[in-house]
Amino acid sequence: MLSCLGVILSLVVMALCIRKFYEYxxxxxxxxxxxxxxxxxxxxxxxxxxxxxxxxxxxxxxxxxxxxxxxxxxxxxxxxxxxxxxxxxxxxxxxxxxxxxxxxxxxxxxxxxxxxxFHSSNFSLVTRNDSVWVSKDRKNLRKKDLIIAIDGIATADYMKEKLKYTFGSTYQTRKKLAAVGVLSSYADTCKRVTVLRGDSVFEVTIPLYKDEDEQKKPQGVAKDSVKLSSQGMSPKVSLLLAKALKRLDNIGYIRIPHFFSGSVEYFYSQVDSTFKCPYLILNLQNNQGGVRRNVLNIASYLVTEPVTMGDMIIKSDTSRCYRGKLLVLTDEFTSSGGEILAAILKGQPNVTVIGRRTGGDCGSxxxxxxxxxxxxxxxxxxIPYLLPDGTTWSEGEGIAPDIQVEERLPWEDKKDAFQIALELIEHNKKH
The missing domain is CATH 3.30.750.44 (Transcription Regulator spoIIAA)
Incomplete structure (x- = not known):
């Protein structure tokens, strides 16, 4: 009898172990x-x-x-x-x-x-409404060239077709991604592009390359002059800007491009210097997420009040958290982990979100x-959940900024989110 019980118990333990192994x-x-x-x-x-x-x-x-x-x-x-x-x-x-x-x-x-x-070119594109421009000089295309057709199809119509194969949580984000991705394809290896340059219209064939052919892509030379803009900055330029702002205006600046490996360590390395500043600009533009744990670790340094979001509870590290004026920059490519952090911070009493509505996907x-x-x-x-504001859902809506910034092309003399943040700080200093 005892031996039978022992066998049964052994089988139960074995089954539980197998189940746990399967779960892992x-x-x-x-x-x-x-x-x-x-x-x-x-x-x-x-x-x-x-x-x-x-x-x-x-x-x-x-x-x-x-x-x-x-x-x-x-x-x-x-x-x-x-x-x-x-x-x-x-x-x-x-x-x-x-x-x-x-x-x-x-x-x-x-x-x-x-x-x-997919196959892609090495051309940088920008878009507004149904138009697409080249943003940097590359071989046979120049900055400000307007792409008016792809493979004989008007750009606006081509974008509509491209939209069917574009992944995103809001229509606005999908449309933006479709536009900047017109020179890429899951099947084609080249694109015939019709370009308007000044008064001239001409066609050029753009080869598309596989990832392993990256070294074959034409690199060209970018001739853009450096502007005081936060979007698209390299890490080196961002670091130089942060040092200049701190030295000249006592303004902290941290750009977090992602939440993958190294993001928390980089953020921590900036804390000692930037957290002493009465103003801090946190750039989450084009941050498409990473590891959620990293998001929450960083969030604990930035919230002054606890936040509940879905099944996440974010507590403030009260001994270290930033208590100055925090200005958060967002755009339609702020998504996933980037959007989670923006949602966590938006309701904080010392935070102002500046930019455009986020991508509408808080992780999923x-x-x-x-x-x-x-x-x-x-x-x-x-399962979608309500964000801390109590009205916005985590999926398919996006986080509206406190200050909406108009879209601008790189060569237009319009203020971007970063410049508006600086103006807001200057106004705050005077009052």
Whole structure:
């Protein structure tokens, strides 16, 4: 009798160990494991395998995305049926790859996308409304060149088509990403571009390169003059600016470009000098996140009052936290962890957020999934929650700034968020 109980107990313990091992393995598989990127041209599924693969993907989406879809008013059943019909007609894996891109983009989430590599050029572009310009001199294109057509399609119409394959949580962010990505493609290896330069219109063929061909891209020479603008600064320029501001005006400046490895250490290295300043500009523009733990570690140094956001509780490190005037810079590319920090800080009594509405995706806790046919994709799974302001949702809305800044092109004589922050500080000093 005792021996039977011992065997049963051993089996129970073994089952629990196996279950725990599976949980850790599943967590590693979904979060830690590095996904395998592939080009659409490399896919080798048969039409039948494409259908099987899509059925598997829609099942994963149904199991994990319902809450987000409901928040975004997306009818998953209808959407899945629509794209299943398209998949049923594919003749090859490349067609399926394009449909899968479109399907996952239609879920309207920045953290939801397939692990497909794409071809790109080395040209920097800027956009406003439905227009796209070259922002830096590169080989056969110059700064201020207006791109009026791509592959014979008017730029505005091309952007609408590109939008179908662009991943983002708000329409405004997706449109912006589609515009600056017109010279990239998941399938094409070149783009025929029609350009307006002054009174001249001409065409040029722009080669697109795979990631491994990066060294072949034409580098050219950027001829932009340095302006007093916070966006797009290199770390070296940001550091020089921070030193100049502190020396001349006793203003602290920290730019956090991401929250991956090294971000917390960099922030800590700036604390001793910048936290002594009565004013601190925190630049979160173009910060698309990283590790949430790093966000919360930095947040504890910046909040003066505790904040609850979703299942996160952010407490102030009262002995070290910054108590001066904090001005936070944001734009439509401030997203994920960058947006979480902006949301945490916005309601603080000493904080003013300056810039444009953020990307509308406060993390979404995405996981990596891999189908039995080897297709890998990222999928957001976190249930949307209210931000500290009590009215804005974590998904699909974005954080409105306290001071809205008009969009500007690099060569326009308009004030950007950084310059407005400086003006606000000067005004505050006088009053």
């Amino acid at each position: 393995y599943d967590l590693w598989f979904k979060i830690v494991r590095k996904p395998q990127l592939s080009y659409i041209s490399e896919l080798s599924l048969s039409p039948m395998q494409c259908k099987e693969n899509f059925n598997e993907i829609t099942q994963i989406v149904n199991d994990n995305y319902q809450e987000i879809a409901h928040r975004k008013k997306i009818d998953l059943q209808k959407l899945n049926a629509e794209y299943a019909e398209k998949v049923s007609k594919v003749e090859n894996a490349q067609q399926y790859g394009q449909i899968l891109l479109e399907y996952l983009a239609s879920l309207e989430n920045m953290h939801t996308y397939p692990f497909f590599s 806790m995405a996981f990596n999934f891999k189908t039995s046919h080897g297709i890998e994709f990222n999928l957001a799974t976190e």
